Amino acid sequence: MKILLYQEIKLLEIMKLKYLFIATLLSTATFSQNQKDSLKEIEQVNILVKKKLLERKADRLIFNVDASIASQGMDAGETLANVPMLKVDENLGTISIIGKSSVNVMLNGRMLNLSGAALLNYLKSIRSENISKIEVITSPPSKYEAQGNSGLINIILKKNPNLGFSGNISSGLTQRTYHNGSTNGTLNYQTDKFSLSLKTSYIEGAKRSNERYNILGESRNYSESTRKDMWRDLTPSLNASYKINKNSEIGIEYIYGGDKNGMNILNTTRNISSALKETNLITNTFHREKSPTHTFSTYYDLKLDSLGKKLSFAGNFFKNINDTEVNFSTVSLPENTVQNVKTLSKVQPQIFSVQADLELPFSFGTIETGVKFNQFRNSADLKYLNLENNHYIIDEEKGSQFRYQEENYAVYGSFAKNFGEHWETKAGIRYENTFVKSTVNNFNYGQWFPSAFVSYKNEKNVFSLSYSRRINRPSMSNLNPFRWYENPYSYSSGNPLLTPSYISNYELGYTFDNKFSTSIYYLKLKNAFGQIGSLDGISQTGGYLNYYNNDFYGMNASYTDTFFKFWEATFTLNATIQTSEVFGIEAEAQRGKSLSYSINNTFILNKKRTVALFLNYDQSLPNNNVNSHFHNYLDLTSGIKVSLMEKQLQINATVTNIFAQRFRGDMYYKDNSQFFNNYWDGRSLRISLNYTFGNNKKFNKKNIKFDEKDRAQ
Template sequence: MKLKYIFIGSLLSAALSAQTQKDSIQHVEQINILVKKKLLERKADRLIFNVEASVASQGMDATETLANVPMLKVDENMGAISITGKSTVSVMINGRMLNLSGNALLNYLKSIRSENISKIEVITTPPSKYEAQGNSGIINIILKKNPNLGFSGNINSSLIQRTYSGISSSGSLNYQTEKFSSSLKLAYYDSAKRTDENYTIIGASQNYSNSIRRDMWKELTPTLNLSYKISKNAEIGLEYIYANQKSGMNIVNTTKNIASDLKEENLLTNTFHREKLPTHTLSAYYDLKLDTLGKKLSIAANFYKNNSDTEVNFSTLKSSDNSVQDVKTTSLISPQIFSVQADLELPFSFGTIETGMKFNQFKNSSDIQYFNLTAGQYVPDLLRANIFRYQEENYAGYVSFAKTFGEHWETKAGIRYENTHAQSSTPSSNSENKYNYGQWFPSAYVSYKEDKNVFSLSYSRRINRPSMSNLNPFRWYENPYSYSSGNPLLTPAYINNLELGYTFNNKFSASVYYLRMKNAFGQISYIDGLSQTSTYLNYYNNNSWGFNVSYTDTFFKFWEASISANASLQNSTVFNVDAETQKGSSFSYSVNNTFSLNKSKTLALFVNFSHSLPYRNVNSYFYAYPELTSGLKLSLMEKKLQINATVMNIFAQRYRGDMYFTDNVQHMNNYWDGRSFRLSLNYTFGSSKKKISKKNINFEEKERAE
């Protein structure tokens, strides 16, 4: 009998324990629900968008999620992510720089699901801890921590229909224990699009160029992540990424040239372009907690290398004499990057000190050959061949101090010093360039919070160094007469950014900014007889004043809307070119709507519209660009299965602009197959046991290999 009571008592105890645990879980869920109401958070040095708080951002990939963030713009036509009113930004995952660009960046982000994203930080004035490289700011995507113990995984597949069909698939398999963490990810892309580009130069002579192009790319990318907790306070880990990329272009170009004496020449060029680009990225880290108060030492090393092997064949028919010129160019380009850094975080009762050092080394070797087809044989043209060598070393150190004053004030200030040694050489022309420079990059932030109001003031100085392709003087020919090239004499641009921000009730956000860019560079085109050429030059300084404003809220429990707008004024001066600058201005707005079509919110309709009005900048004028996107989202199996159908750029808008110079005017009118239909399915599986944390690795400088 006694045993019976003991048994019954044990059952009651277990039941009460289970109920208590259930109540605790429900309480945590209630707390999470309350937290989710905070869509936006303003910190001293960044604006935070909580993805989990946004119904519109559920069941999407990372590119679609970024498009829902105030101030951010994702342009799949241009392959760029930017802060509205400013220029392209860098993208990090948990503080680790992706250093990808164009379609490679967008494809990587498409493999990340919004369900795995906790929040997105928009850092318009990056603190001194981060690389000073970059002309605008940083987007930091924070993934959810503590992946489940045991096995878990994800499978995603998408079909995209433009002019041509394409597919993308990715899968990940994770295994976690209390000390060991591993993740294996495999992504595959096979897609194509049709491009229609038109470029006209009108001056004393005239040049009209039209290219109809089929862009194709395939990529198979396995990624391996491993980490191990050596002890309670120490952890090591590594990440290896191998990307086997193949791309190609089939181009039909027609060029009409009208000389100053009105003599007309027409060229018809067929181009066959193929590239193999295997890349290797290896990153490793060691983290050590120095005490229980949060003091921490982090050491990381990164290595990146690719070997681009490209062959281009083009055949040009010249109308004046019906002659045909067949040409082949080959290129072997091998950029290599190594970096090592150490960061020390020291929280004290009087504030938090962060300090660290970093060393980067860039190397690039390119061997590009030019061949004319003569009597059935390819004969080298040594005058058009090129060997280019580039090496850059960058030494950096930083220190910052952060302190909070009561419940209202948060401050942070820091300074970074970077010293750069660079040299480039072109053996074929016996030319060599060397330059050394050291620069200070200060940053400062202060924020004030009172009830539902948060004010912030931030400042930072940054540098925009030319990429390796910007520096390479080799001529990339479109036909035997027209080409583009880099410029080994390019020097960095410097940026000063001052911003005043405000948020109200975690829904409304506004900011006013001033941006000063000095010694900026860009691509400039010229016409010389039959030849249309372009190169990169440092040629302008730019002052920009602007504001961003956004409001996100839920109406009638089923409609989530986000409205944002940006306006700016620019004042520019130019040098090294003869151009007519004019006061610039811009205005753009967007309205994103998500409608839940059932009570369980598993079926939703979204309709997003954005509109950039005509704007001027430096010596350029860009036409209006409206864009409408709509689709359906369906969640099944307790949200483990997500199905999305999306139609993008429904109006099939073209990108048009003009550039004004003293002796000519240049026009562009391009369409990059923007209208598309995408159908995607994502399935998540795995254990739901206790969770542990996962480390992400920082490799900020790889993007300059592009």
């Protein structure tokens, strides 16, 4: 131990001498460009010496981007895919932590007000060279929203000491069945006090999906849909901040989403009744949607002293007006009759939130406390019209209106303390009181959400233990009683009587030598809800119910290392066992189990380290969950990335889902069995270019937390 400590002290002394030497040279301002380049290389080497690939803290796992050769020359979305226990699926527009149902992404500690494809497109404008580290928080502490079984990803950008203009332009082309294009532009300007960032992203494209769904019981129903999804999204944003003085800063952010989406669907349904009467339906559907969104956020930070005490205020506002028109034309056989139907819907979610956070570091520990209020409102109107004598007539029985308002009041407090060099602890509690008013019912409920974390580190070993309790409130699509029709006889709808589910998370983690990380976790889920399908004659319907409890026991492990100086590999493994209890439906729960693994490889192909080949493989073996069975699913992705012009120009080419895998599953009830077999155009060829100009260090902007926004989906 003494020898190791002595070596660390000597290394620090050597590095200090190097930096003093560099500072002396800089002060003379007489050295050559070659000397500058050499000094730059020395600085980069020193950074690599200091950086550890993985670090485990009491409440998070930290991935240092500079220490990963696989993460160089990429955008932020691609970088996240290299972080152990994270999965990025551009085809589905999702970012997830293994073992979590959803995830929220923060930038420099403030929530990004984007989700899905818009979030992934935004991340393409952030280069990996400008990212310092990525924090993976599997059990969020009490400071953050208790909503959902979600983890948090916090992207920490490098500080920007330079002033002036900088920016980047990127463009990408994805070829699936149809082609897709995207363009992103960023322009940053910074002075000593003022910072401004303008971003614009535009995506346009389409993809083909094929979905098969069969229900086999006393009667049988075979349905197949071939769908063309189309989108055209323009998303400009503005972010500005101003330092009023050395202790206070104010900032704003505005994001506009101009989404225009559509679907063309051909659905064929074959129904065989219990009396063996067969009916065939052929439905052509034309779905067109306009969904402009406005997001406005603001913050004010005030430093109370030089020791780190800080008071922060933030406010958020989100509004969306979704107008959708769907036209159905259904041919019924053998009668050979034609039925034309139209639905017109307008959905208008609106969210408002304000919060205040106080951070108080003392010699005996750090206290954090805060309050938050958020209001979620939605109005939804659906009109169902039948075509009769060349005129559309409103069917009052099939139309609906729904009004919903939810107010949530929250207060939290936490205390963190380190004991010497080895122990790190943190504990907190959050209370949320929720009031709900809707067209159907009114109610309120209050809940406590405690959390606790402790970690111990010694030389190469780090142990951590965490606990948190969370709530999963239904989203708007879960609650909305609208009938979203597939044909005049089949539809899905939400359930306004859904109640929240509750999650308790326990996790024991271990990290060795900053390369190997593993955790064992237990998750208890109560009053969980999901979608249930049923068949009544030729009418196939789907709705949401609270219907099961779950006990999850899981283990995940990852190992990342560099071999032969040119090959970086990450191996991950996740396994779960779960028991379930079903209520309110006629089904028998199965003892669940799952096993998945992935291998990510990056090979550096030249001495300048500007050309790299990557080959990634992941597989989910057949697994059970509640009353469902999911089949084997595997994914192979490969590509090449090239850095030119001193890494200002990045060129990437990727082939995804090379085996064109389908997603298959079976669900078992006492009176029927249901089977699905879906393909969502996963195989694709992607080519992207990114050019960075001006100040090549990332603009260090703030983002405001807006955790509630995802529930508007």
